[in-house]
Amino acid sequence: MDPASDVVTFVKEMMGSDIRIHHMPELGSWTVEARQLGLSAAGTSEWGTSRRDAGELLADALNSRVPQIFDVFKDVSGERRVLNVVDTEAARDKLQKIKQAFQDWVWTDPDRTDRLARVYNDRFNNLAPRRFDGAHLKLPGASGAFVLYGHQKRGIWRIISSGSTYLAHAVGAGKTMTMAAAIMEQRRLGLIAKAMLVVPGHCLAQAAREFLALYPNARILVADETNFTKDKRARFLSRAATATWDAIIITHSAFKFIAVPSAFEQQMIHDELELYEDLLTKVDSEDRVSRKRLERLKEGLQERLEGLGTRKDDLLTISEIGVDQIIVDEAQEFRKLSFATNMSTLKGIDPNGSQRAWDLYVKSRFVETKNPGRALVLASGTPITNTLGEMFSIQRLLGREALAERGLHEFDAWASCFGDTTTELEIQPSGKYKPVSRFASFVNVPELIAMFRAFADVVMPADLREYVKVPDISTGRRQILTAKPTPAFKSYQQILDTRIKAIEMREGSAQPGDDILLSVITDGRHAAIDLRLVMPANDNEEDNKLNLLVRNAFHIWKETSGATYLRPDGRSYDLPGAAQMIFSDLGTINVEKTRGFSAYRWIRDELVRLGVPPSEIAFMQDYNKTDGTVKLTDG
Template sequence: DPDVWLVSSIEEYDEDRQVGTQGPLFSERVIQATLEPEVHSAHDALAVCLHETGVVEIPRIAELLGRAEDEVIAELGSAIYLDAGRSQPGRDVWVPADEALSGAVRTKLADARKAAETDPRFARTVAALEEAQPEDLRPSDITARLGAPWIPTADIEGFIAEVIGVEAGVWHTKEVASWTLDKGPFRGKAEATSVWGTERRPAGELIEDALNQAIPQIWDAWRDENGEHRQLNAQETEAAKEKLAAIKTAFQAWVWQDPERAERLVRLYNDTYNNLVPRAFDGSHLQLPGASTTIQLRAHQKRVVWRIIATGNTYMAHAVGSGKTFSMCAAIMEQRRLGLISKAMVVVPGHCLAQMAREFLMLYPTAKILVADETNFVKARRQRFLARAATGQWDAIIITHDAFKFIPVETKFEQAMIEAQIASYESLLCEIDADDRISRKRIERMKEGMKAKLDGLASRKDDLVHLGEIGIDQILVDEAQQFRKLSFGTNQSSL
């Protein structure tokens, strides 16, 4: 019975002892009427505004206080700032201080300085962002290894020329994490097979191994009456590894020797990677209308609820027993209240289904949820459940991981995604240097793989209600590591 959870939520059930006790519903009022907030200052009004809308709305704050907007902005002071990235002529976008002074602060500072040239109001944002800039890292704090994606190819070529003594071209395709080296100039160089390499693994190949984070392996191959055979040559492999280690050590010593190069690389690293300041989310203003008053969320739970509301996508890395379930439920209902989402889906492991459903209704007794495990997705029941999910006004649909896999994505949507990926590969092929044959072949293989997947979709029929037709606009996944199947660019051959 999909509706059994409303009844089971009125008790507190100990699964270890298999004992149920009466819940708060039997002894006290669990839902209270929403109280009108008391506003005594601009900061109180800001908290009310964030609670009502999730964003800073100066007209609403001014209305709550009965004051002019300029007075409200002046009183709030450093609690809010103009966002240079989103503000437009005639449309100011104000954000809380924790949002304004976090994230890519170096990029934000550049935007604010540009905006301040025409609008002096951004000068305050510039001053605050200058204070929020992370401290620059020094060369001793930075590991500059061969193959690091932030090091320009010109510097790799400079190292090969100065230290190895060979003028060779280097290409880097960041989109597929591929480094390619022109190994032709290494042929005939004695240093390539003695000082910086071996006869079986010359310096050119070892440098390419270092760039792609590959471990050299030397194989002996032979053929006899039983066919072809391969065996790892341990002695030659160890010799190649020693030369590879020597090349890496030489690069780390060389890269910081020249002051001009060191200063340029330090600036590049700091601007590219030492750019982010984590945001300190504060959910203290959340009142959670409709939640049971017998359950009080802790500060860290309100913080993550506000983080989900503010950012839309969040990784909840909380320890076991810290209240992730209540946090997920509160986040769904708050977003529903604010109109940010219309229908959420919660995907949980099979053994957590009953707990999630029961605790959702413990926290929000009036919530309308639909719960189903994989038994609802046997062939005879699948269509009926999906139709019920699509036609009902549900706050949340709670299903298991196995059941979730039965819900298809619209074929046209998946085709469009694959076609966009193929188009990006084609665009990338036009940009790659004609001499970078290895990266070109790698992208061609990836493109052919996507074309094969596209051909497979052409014969598939949409015989079920798909995810888009159900009306789901947010998915919360418990134990999300079970869905780590997306591809990503890497030069690690073992991944």
């Protein structure tokens, strides 16, 4: 039965109006024809507003749109649109009323309830978790010095038996050795010929070291700083292509230089364009939403295709190298695939993908043509780090066919099934509170987990307690030190508030050089650390967040400077005292040129002024080479 028919019946029974609905499942788009609702009291008062009638709100609900009402003002400079907060909130309240009423209405008819429940269960609630047990694995060629844990053997066996897998293993689970053993066992069994292991730059030496520790006779090729420089890149790839390797270990940043044949990516885009052209011929003449969406998707693909036309494949491609499996450690760095959505105004949704993620997507699709079912293995202790939409990207990488089978290949259809929107008061950069709608929670969690676990092997921190001993926190739990806002910071928040209002009042899209909300947020984050990051001439404020950090770090240094700590082998570390790690992605040395102040430099200079020897303070950035980072962290 057409899913639109139930919505039509709902409107007839609850609003007393006949409407037409066009649904295109290939795009997850809906068009509602309900002009009469814009003329009736039911449509403009009970179920809608005078500025957003019930028919328009139905279209919003079905297409996962968040209604926004704008006022248009005319002056000497032209027209400008300003968000009407009151009318917008009124429309959103009516939208929520419609959604709740539909949920209640569905259950009022037992036959309808049974039918819809059957449709849902047949489509989504039909996965039974497959169980894996690798206890039988002997791992020929592996060093007898290591005894792998049960969850490691399970992960190895899962990759061997089912191919493409997400190793969602918590920190400390031993993912590197799991990946190494999975590669070697697949090689031994003839399931793959040449694997490419992609790791973060700072983990390159460690990954190679652990791989060889477990498999001393493994033939691995490592793309480090000495052999993957620009002038040596072609030679390295020639070695990778012409010799027999168990694994090629390469960094995230170097992976982008391994190209797929441009003809393949062009064909991928051409196939998508042909699909959209075919869908356009099937779109109902009244289905405006689907038609516009198809045109937008086509434009995006055309732009990407034009960019490929100028690309030159100067280096050997992944096909010529012979790679038939890609294994990515810390895969959360590739989490942002772009997608089309009507929900882009919602917080918690970022449809703008990264080139890094698209690059992996294309390469995995290509390798899939060479080694079906074994193209990609991802590993991370934190699969989702920022937005709920990242789960959709993971499923596109490893569960694309399952999404398509369930009609969830478009983000909005997926989000309407598994996500929920909430509106809460949130503090703004200006210090004021504002109601913010956010894609903030999952629904239908059991079904989503079942789809995820169809390709994911999960190890939680609690699963590691018998293997990994985590030291107790001396204070019992993490301590949060709060710096009170200084008078100068409160004054600066008023400047931020003025900038936000100017941006909201601006008509049209931002032009190069215009202030944008992201810049306001960034300045607010910097100012919260130290006002000198936004106003270099500002005086030093003793009670700001940066100086609170300095005083705390100095206190710990002074309290522990005479303490002796032991290495795992029982020997004492050469340098007494506790080691402290200070993290900040803002105020680094690199921003000193643009912002006129560096939090990093201030921390070091202040600690030295207070009495900490300069030799006991190091910047990680000064040890950016792989060997240097290893020396710093091992010391």
